Amino acid sequence: MAQAHLFRKGLAAWAQKPYLLRNRSLASISKQKRSIMPEAAAHQSGLDSTSAQLVHSINASNVRLVLYATGGPIQVPTWLLSTASGLNQTAVLEVLLPQTQGSLVDLTKQVLPWCSEAAALTLAQVAHRRAAHLAAFGTPIVGVSICMDPAAPQGHRAFVAVHGKIQGPCVACIQLTQPGASRHEEDTVISRLVLKVLADALDAWPRSLQGQSKTLAPQGWAPSEQLCVSQPLDSEGIPAAVSLKQIAAPDPLEALMAGNVKCVEFNGSQVVTDAPRRNKLYLPGSFNPLHAGHKQLLAVARSLSGDKEAAFELSIGNPDKGMLPVEETRRRVQQFVDAQLPVVVSCAPLFPDKSDMFPDSTFVLGYDTAKRLVMPKYYGDSELNMLLNFARLRHRGCKFMVAGRYDAEAKKFLTLRDVQVPLGLADLFEDIDEHDFRVDVSSTELRAQAMRQEPLGARPSGASRVE
Incomplete structure (x- = not known):
């Protein structure tokens, strides 16, 4: 009796937590699955020929995804992992299976109906943000969600959403139209349809299946068009009705200007x-x-930081100059796009705001910015306000790396050692040595040169300033 009580107690505790699979556990699960389910037995697991081709095509794409699924068993994660030969050969970065309303609230920070379009879209957005955290700059990423109702009677429905496409999020509602099927049969049907929705969203439809009218969103499909499947799409013979909706995405920079998003990341053709x-x-x-x-x-700072992933950051707001016009912002962003360099455009002009947006990060500064950063006059002539702002930065785990510049009046190269950093803040700053970085160029001079349309005048050989 005692053992039974402990078992029930442990099972109840497990049920109160989301079932989380991260890369390390995914590796062991995928390896174990392959050892007990070879390719020859794939059909026995519900992976038919069409689904197998879809899985292979999704895994072979350059897109990486995080998948969140609520409401009971779903076979898609297992299929995506079981056919991959290793973690580098799967599109999956992480899978999370929240099984309680509390888990859903923790993830979305909202109280949403368990099985609904709103829950699917919100959860896909959360998964997309998680994918950004796990993936490298420039990696195409999407967030995928599957919302089912575990308490629904047979003939239940599911919502599938994909967030991260340039053209905007998409959501599908899958309604099983034949009563009497077992939960496993329904799950198999929904899982196969999820693969089709995902392949459409990622533009990963296999060539071998193109032209067979198998895609759920054929060429010429109009947003919000109801697509009803009249023929069974699986070997179980269970018909299902599927409706797809494409939600138009606003211009990302205009959405940033309007305050609807926090930041927009550009890296070549990738926009996050x-x-x-x-x-x-x-x-x-x-x-x-x-x-x-x-x-x-940035290259020197990355090298000194142990090859930490790096990007430029452009704020649309300036405490002294106000907001950048959207067209001017586009012009500046285009410089990075043309150079294939990552840039994050944010609405965080002040470093405490940047630390809230990019916690645990290091910001690379020039001498002049570092000097102003520790002057109380920029905090309302209050040293207390300055220290409170730095306490906020410290709490968010942020630090600074400071590059020097040549000062013509002082006739010397000024570095962090020339900045009067309060003793209690010294550990937040790291000096970039003159031997590591010293460049004779500044944005101010380049703008003046462009206006004069004449070469830069001669300056001391070590002159340097980065703006």
Whole structure:
């Protein structure tokens, strides 16, 4: 009796927590699954030929995804993992299976109906942000959610959402239309339809299946068009009705200007909206224009930080100059897109705001910015306010790396050692040595040169300033 009580207690405790699978556990689960389910037995697991091709195509794409599924067993994660030869060969970064309303609230920070379009869209957005945290800059990412109702009678429905596509989120409602099927049969049908929705969203439809009218969103499909499946899509013979909705995405920079998103990340053709990444290296600036000094400084800082992932950061707001116009912001962003360099455009002009958006990160500064950062006059002439702002930065785990510049009046190269950093804040600053970085260029001079349309005048050979 005591053993039975302990078992029930343990089972109840497990049921109160979301079932979390991270990369390390995914590796062991995938390895174990392959050992007991070879390719020859794939059909016995419910993975038919069409689904197997879809899984292979999704895993072979360059997109990486995080998948959150509520409401009971779902076979899609197992299929995506069991056919991969290793973690590097699967599109899956992480799978989370929240099984309680509390888990859903913890993830979304909202109280949402358990099985609904709103829950699916919100959960997919949360999964997308998680994917941004797990993936490298420039990696195409999406968040995927599957919302089912575990208490629903047979003939239940599920919502599938994908967030992260440039054209906007999409959501599908799958309604099983034949009563009498077992829960496992229904789950198999929904899982196969999820693969089709996902393949459509990722543009990963296999060539071998194209032209067979198997895709749920054929060419020419109109947003919000109801697509009803009249023929069974699986070997179980269970018909299902599927409706798809494509939600138009607003212009990302206009959404940022309107305050609807926190940041927009550009990396070549990849655009990631409202998914700030923590624990990175950021070089903030106005970049008017972007020049070789900026690029070299970030490269040096990354090398000194142990090859930490790095990006430039452009704020649309400036405490002294106000908001950048959207077209001017586009012009500055285009410099990075053309150079294939990552830049994050944010609405965080002040470093305490940046620390809230990018916790555990290191910000790369020039001498002049570092000097102003520790002057009480920039905090309402209050040393207490300055210290409170630094306490906020410290709490968020943020630090600074400081590059020097040549001062013509002082006729010397000024570094962090020339900044009067309060003793209690010294551990938040790291000096970039003159031998590591010293570049004779500044944005101010480049703008003046462009206006004069004449070469830069001669300056001391060691002159350097990064703006």
